[in-house]
Amino acid sequence: MKKILSVLAWMAVAAVGAAALGTIAFHRGEPINATWFVLAAACCYVVAYRFYSSFIAAKLLALDNTRATPAERREDGRDFVPTNKWVLFGHHFAAIAGPGPLVGPTLAAQFGYLPGTLWLIAGAAFAGCVQDFVILFCSIRRDGKTLGEMARQEVSERGGFIAQLAVLAIMVILLGVVALVVVNALRSSPWATFTLAMTIPIALLLGIYLRYFRPGRVMEASAIGVALVLFVVVAGQWVADSPAWAKMFTMSGVGLALAIIAYGFAASALPVWLLLAPRDYLSSFIKAGAIFSLAAGILLVRPQVLMPPLTRFVDGTGPVFAGKIFPFCFITIACGAISGFHSLISSGTTPKMIQREGQARLIGYGAMLMESFVGVMAMVAACAMTPGVYFAINSPATIVGATPEAVSQTISSWGYPLTAGTMTALAHAVGEQTLLNRAGGAPSLAVGMAQIFSNTIGGERLLSIWYHFAIMFEALFILTVLDAGTRVGRFMVQELGGRVWKPLGRMNWMPAILLSSAMIVAAWGYFLYQGVVDPLGGINSLWPLFGISNQLLAAVALVVATTILLKMGRLKWIWVTLLPMTWLVIITMTASYQKIFSGNARIGFLAQANALAAHIASGTIAAAKIGETQRVIFNLRLDAGVTAVLAGMILVLVIEAALQWYAILSRRKAPVLRETPYVATQWAEGD
Amino acid sequence: MRELTYRLARSAARFWSGVREWCGDTAYDRYVECAMRSGRADPMSETQFSLDQLDRRYSRPNRCC
Numbered sequence: 001m002k003k004i005l006s007v008l009a010w011m012a013v014a015a016v017g018a019a020a021l022g023t024i025a026f027h028r029g030e031p032i033n034a035t036w037f038v039l040a041a042a043c044c045y046v047v048a049y050r051f052y053s054s055f056i057a058a059k060l061l062a063l064d065n066t067r068a069t070p071a072e073r074r075e076d077g078r079d080f081v082p083t084n085k086w087v088l089f090g091h092h093f094a095a096i097a098g099p100g101p102l103v104g105p106t107l108a109a110q111f112g113y114l115p116g117t118l119w120l121i122a123g124a125a126f127a128g129c130v131q132d133f134v135i136l137f138c139s140i141r142r143d144g145k146t147l148g149e150m151a152r153q154e155v156s157e158r159g160g161f162i163a164q165l166a167v168l169a170i171m172v173i174l175l176g177v178v179a180l181v182v183v184n185a186l187r188s189s190p191w192a193t194f195t196l197a198m199t200i201p202i203a204l205l206l207g208i209y210l211r212y213f214r215p216g217r218v219m220e221a222s223a224i225g226v227a228l229v230l231f232v233v234v235a236g237q238w239v240a241d242s243p244a245w246a247k248m249f250t251m252s253g254v255g256l257a258l259a260i261i262a263y264g265f266a267a268s269a270l271p272v273w274l275l276l277a278p279r280d281y282l283s284s285f286i287k288a289g290a291i292f293s294l295a296a297g298i299l300l301v302r303p304q305v306l307m308p309p310l311t312r313f314v315d316g317t318g319p320v321f322a323g324k325i326f327p328f329c330f331i332t333i334a335c336g337a338i339s340g341f342h343s344l345i346s347s348g349t350t351p352k353m354i355q356r357e358g359q360a361r362l363i364g365y366g367a368m369l370m371e372s373f374v375g376v377m378a379m380v381a382a383c384a385m386t387p388g389v390y391f392a393i394n395s396p397a398t399i400v401g402a403t404p405e406a407v408s409q410t411i412s413s414w415g416y417p418l419t420a421g422t423m424t425a426l427a428h429a430v431g432e433q434t435l436l437n438r439a440g441g442a443p444s445l446a447v448g449m450a451q452i453f454s455n456t457i458g459g460e461r462l463l464s465i466w467y468h469f470a471i472m473f474e475a476l477f478i479l480t481v482l483d484a485g486t487r488v489g490r491f492m493v494q495e496l497g498g499r500v501w502k503p504l505g506r507m508n509w510m511p512a513i514l515l516s517s518a519m520i521v522a523a524w525g526y527f528l529y530q531g532v533v534d535p536l537g538g539i540n541s542l543w544p545l546f547g548i549s550n551q552l553l554a555a556v557a558l559v560v561a562t563t564i565l566l567k568m569g570r571l572k573w574i575w576v577t578l579l580p581m582t583w584l585v586i587i588t589m590t591a592s593y594q595k596i597f598s599g600n601a602r603i604g605f606l607a608q609a610n611a612l613a614a615h616i617a618s619g620t621i622a623a624a625k626i627g628e629t630q631r632v633i634f635n636l637r638l639d640a641g642v643t644a645v646l647a648g649m650i651l652v653l654v655i656e657a658a659l660q661w662y663a664i665l666s667r668r669k670a671p672v673l674r675e676t677p678y679v680a681t682q683w684a685e686g687d
Numbered sequence: 688m689r690e691l692t693y694r695l696a697r698s699a700a701r702f703w704s705g706v707r708e709w710c711g712d713t714a715y716d717r718y719v720e721c722a723m724r725s726g727r728a729d730p731m732s733e734t735q736f737s738l739d740q741l742d743r744r745y746s747r748p749n750r751c752c
Binding site: 174 | 706711714
């Protein structure tokens with residue numbers, strides 16, 4: 001009887017999910033309520049978790065709760081610490097959830113809500129969660145080895161080297177791109193700039209408090225920090241209202257880029273307790289609070305989604321970024337559907353803290369489902385504003401114009417009605433001078449979030465406070481990724497550089513620290529600067545590059561996972577990782593090819609460089625602008641080169657792995673699996 | 688009613704201890720406990736431990752995009 005009831009309940013969940021998905025897929029004409037998105041996503045996730053993840057756990061991985069995990073065998077209270085599964089779930093989720101699932105879906109909303117939403121749900125269930133889960137399992141079985149180490153041991157030496165290079169490449173591109181998102185959000189906004197600038201002294205204060213007054217009292221210090229941050233969000237309005245202070249905090253794109261580069265250098269070179277760690281604590285609390293508030297706000301307000309399911313820009317002519325749904329929707333939404341970077345977390349701290357193999361399902365598969373849900377909420381927030389407003393905020397001036405009149409005229413001509421007064425009034429309501437041409441996703445997401453929050457608490461009166469709270473949340477979030485990433489990048493540069501020049505590898509030698517910090521900051525700073533001076537707003541060229549590098553790393557992770565599963569003799573179920581791997585290789589290769597060779601100057605780096613070179617040759621560019629244009633041409637050719645190297649790396653790895661699979665399947669080579677030997681757990685069931 | 692109150696209090700206590708663990712407030716206690724169990728002589732002081740943990744945590748990828 002119980003079983004029948006269970007079957008009926010699951011059938012009901014599946015039916016509701018299918019009905020909700022059908023509604024959002026086939027709805028046409030009128031706006032659709034956001035509740036359908038929440039229902040569709042929640043039901044699909046619950047069904048995927050209950051059935052697909054348990055199938056993977058039982059058939060593909062054969063998780064074994066009698067086997068001692070590294071946390072049990074090697075417990076040392078430092079790295080290997082057995083941790084309650086819900087606490088570890090929180091740790092893992094906080095580590096994987098960055099700005100990507102917020103920004104990517106917001107940018108992909110230019111195709112309409114449907115492609116991005118479907119990719120977020122299906123991509124997570126069949127690719128992203130699978131990658132995180134399987135890599136976590138593989139690392140648990142190898143004493144918490146990293147992805148690079150597993151690639152070296154299980155695929156080949158070259159595979160390990162490629163994985164290491166891919167991590168460094170993605171780190172550099174990622175940091176440049178996310179910094180650009182911050183620059184575009186803060187440009188000409190004294191309120192937002194002041195709020196974010198104040199988080200630096202607040203973090204320093206917390207660092208000193210934790211170091212000298214109350215060591216280890218993270219929660220207490222963070223509570224003080226969060227209160228101070230909320231105060232400076234409100235205080236930002238006073239700064240914006242004061243002409244003298246507003247002038248001091250009104251910065252151009254180049255000025256902000258230089259300030260962020262200086263900040264990244266300082267965060268990398270200063271002691272970690274002083275700036276980096278306290279900022280991370282602050283960011284974690286505010287991140288958790290903002291994400292839960294957004295979910296609660298969407299459920300309470302149930303906003304109407306005003307963006308159509310498909311816009312006219314599915315043909316690849318979109319103003320936010322150029323290119324058709326395939327492959328660019330799948331490149332633009334990386335985190336939220338599948339992110340290669342997660343495989344570094346799944347093979348980093350988490351496998352060293354897990355108590356039982358069986359918990360890998362909740363932590364690996366479950367946490368990624370939750371991240372995907374964050375992506376769906378970001379999509380709802382972006383699509384809840386009128387399409388005209390969305391395009392006015394996210395389109396660069398070179399496409400839509402720079403004045404309210406020009407912008408409204410261009411966007412209205414696309415079939416998305418917008419008046420100049422609407423944008424002026426909206427900018428005034430959120431306390432900004434202008435919201436036009438703020439590419440990058442963060443400002444439009446902040447507007448969407450602020451509208452949802454203000455409909456829950458405070459109404460129109462608090463719209464400006466909510467907007468700046470959302471901007472602060474996104475920027476704080478991003479700067480945390482930036483400073484933590486810069487420091488990790490510095491270690492990688494020291495590790496790699498130490499092979500060439502030994503003193504560079506000395507982790508405690510100040511000149512080596514300063515030199516390697518300068519090298520990594522210069523690398524991502526270059527991409528940031530290039531984005532800031534790009535006439536198309538930078539996001540158009542750099543976000544796809546970031547997507548390609550992130551998906552490249554995901555392909556590396558799935559190649560490693562497939563190789564290990566093949567060696568484990570799981571040929572029958574190998575499609576679980578092989579299909580998402582193939583899909584990723586196809587989209588990465590197609591996107592790379594188009595970004596390099598497309599004849600459309602808005603898509604292809606080389607075509608755009610050639611078009612600009614032709615303009616210089618024909619004399620249509622003013623003499624004063626020739627130097628600047630030549631720099632843009634160089635940057636475009638560099639981007640084409642970087643894309644080609646990334647694509648080349650994945651091709652080498654796939655060929656290398658395929659040769660090994662062939663050798664194993666044709667029995668020319670015996671599969672050698674480098675798992676740690678089985679040790680029975682000493683913990684009782686339920687420990 | 689008493690049973691319900693007891694259960695609620697227990698759940699709240701568990702939640703609170705989970706939050707403290709998530710924040711890292713209990714990390715040093717766990718380290719000392721582990722050091723005692725394994726008979727490690729001269730465990731680090733709380734300040735040394737905090738600095739050591741931070742250095743280790745922020746020398747590998749620990750925050751995603």
